[in-house]
Amino acid sequence: MSMNLHINNFSHLKSCGTAWLIGCLAVICLPAYGLPRAEPVPGGVAVIEVASEATSARFGDRPVLLTRVDDKHYAIIGLALSTAPGTYQLALEFDAETRQTLAFEVKPKTYPVQRLTIPDDRKVNPYAQDMDRIQQERSLMDNAFLHFREGPVITDFAVPTRGRRSSSFGSRRILNDQPRSPHSGMDIAAPSGTNIIAPAAGIVTAVGDYFFNGNTVILDHGQGLITMYCHLSATTVKLGDRVDRGDGIGEVGQTGRVTGPHLHWSVSLNNARVDPGLFIQTDPQQELQ
């Protein structure tokens, strides 16, 4: 079976309007939501249409998000920034005996180099006594990104805060003249105290004050779709809280490793940090840097 790659520009977004309601009076009427934009590159997302009978999907050693939009079924695969371009396999399971693999291509993408000066050099070159804390926080966050909670998932997001969005996702960073990990999220510049909302329903799986990320909240939206909010001045949720789309979770700040007040927003799918811009609609009110 050949791969069916679905390019989507939120054309599936539709509200539960009157005409549609009349058409589905006899069935449970659930609103249809959009898919993320397909961009099968390192740091992007592959959206692959699959047979409706598929019960689970795997990419490498990770389970993959399956969703239904307008009676079509899709696997949505996160592609880590470290993914080499080439051909990859999505493994589908239908029942105990029936399996299928679908091949898909990851295309190359080159990200720019970004040089930043961090005023607090300890956040670039931590002291020896910082290392235990850094390791502990890293393993806590790694575990949060590995959650896979069954159930329906909404894969188009509200923008978590108002402000100027940076397109620096994936940029190869040089901090205080030293190479560091590529930028794994979207930065939204906004004054300290600006409200941050949950972009979709989820469960709070981590809240803390971390060495690099400052005050941080992690939300689990289900099926391996996880989002993280960093550098907050204040958090307004606690571990285990359930939030709905639009609920406040904290305020923009400049805690942790920063050059100024902003929200760092990460989106993770099957434990791959991907470009959050693929999950939101472009808002002409908010210019890209």
Ligand SMILES: [Zn+2]
């Ligand atoms: Zn950032």
